[in-house]
Amino acid sequence: MASFNFQIRSGGKGKALEHSRYVARRGYHRAKNDLVLSGCGNLPAWAEGDPERFWRAADAYERVNGTTFRELIIALPNILAGAPLRPLVADIIRQLVVGRPYQYAVHSPPSSLQGEQNLHMHLLYSDRMPDGFERSPEQTFARFNPIYPWQGGCRKMSSGRTPMQVRDDLIALRKLVADIQNTHLARHGHAVRVDHRSLRDQGISRAPERHLGPGRIRQMSPQEKQDYVQRRQHWRAAAAGASDHGSGAARL
Structure with missing residues (x-):
């Protein structure tokens, strides 16, 4: 069985632009020399296809205690490197982002322990869901107006969820990511599979591996x-x- 690793993080006001540059290996981050794929999508017209413009505006105009981005970090099977990688990444983005502004990058640094490739993707996305109304950068990140939506900012898709809903959504998201990877592994003739479940739920009694x-x-x-x-x-x-x-x- 292949190793499954899935993390979800979020960033507050003032954190988005620099993290975007880190993910895209821009500036001094380019020295890491491990970028495999990168791209973005669903950006508003004013961003002109540049994710840095979008994240810079998020840092400037999102409310003080608001979340400017969410990030999924997903381990990818090394055996799908090369030609099978791009359709796998595209499938993950299509099913996880669902219309929201996003930026992604795939990195492949060598592991510190064995030197094998550590293929993984970073998927940054905004909770601000486009709704067809044109807005300025400042208005995009303003408070949503449910009565006159064109007068307020874009609605945040993650608002209003209970802790139980957040937990259930995370479990469903992990399963979805594992199912996507397993579909692509099967498509390319690989018998190995990933499993999103905890070791206990898999019937395995040992402790989880520690990240050294x-x-x-x-x-x-x-x-x-x-x-x-x-x-x-x-x-x-x-x-x-x-x-x-x-x-x-x-x-x-």
């Missing part, structure tokens, strides 16, 4: 790295065996 981080890995000796890699391979093999066993039992 580059700093911790630099402090490890070659033998410690080798031992950790071997343990991780054992965990993943055991997880794959447990998943296969569970799937077989379900078919009986």
Whole structure:
């Protein structure tokens, strides 16, 4: 079974433009030299196709304690690198963004532990849903007017949800991302699959793998790295065996 990793983050006022540049590997971030794909879509006319103009306006005009962007960070299967990657990314964007302004980038840095590629995508999007009315940059991020929508800003799609709804939406989103990846893995003839469920829900009793981080890995000796890699391979093999066993039992 392939590793599944999905994170969701958000950024407040004043954070959007710089994070956009980081994701797109603009300026000094270009030195990372790991950008594979990038693009944007659904931007208002005044942005003229430039995501930096959009995020700069969000930083300037969104309310003080408002959220300027949300970000999904999604691990992608390395075996889908190359030609299969672009349609996979396009499918994820189409099903997750649903009309909202967005910017994306796919990075492929080498992992600090084994040197293998760490293929993943960043998907930034605004909750401000376009509705067909032309607005200035300032009005786009103003408070929504439900009676006269053309006089206010764009509606925020995430407003008004209860904590239970937020939790359920996150679970559904994780499943959707896993289903999209599995569809593309099957389409290209790969038997490996990803699973969005927790280890407990998969029937696996071990603790989740810890993200060590580059700093911790630099402090490890070659033998410690080798031992950790071997343990991780054992965990993943055991997880794959447990998943296969569970799937077989379900078919009986």
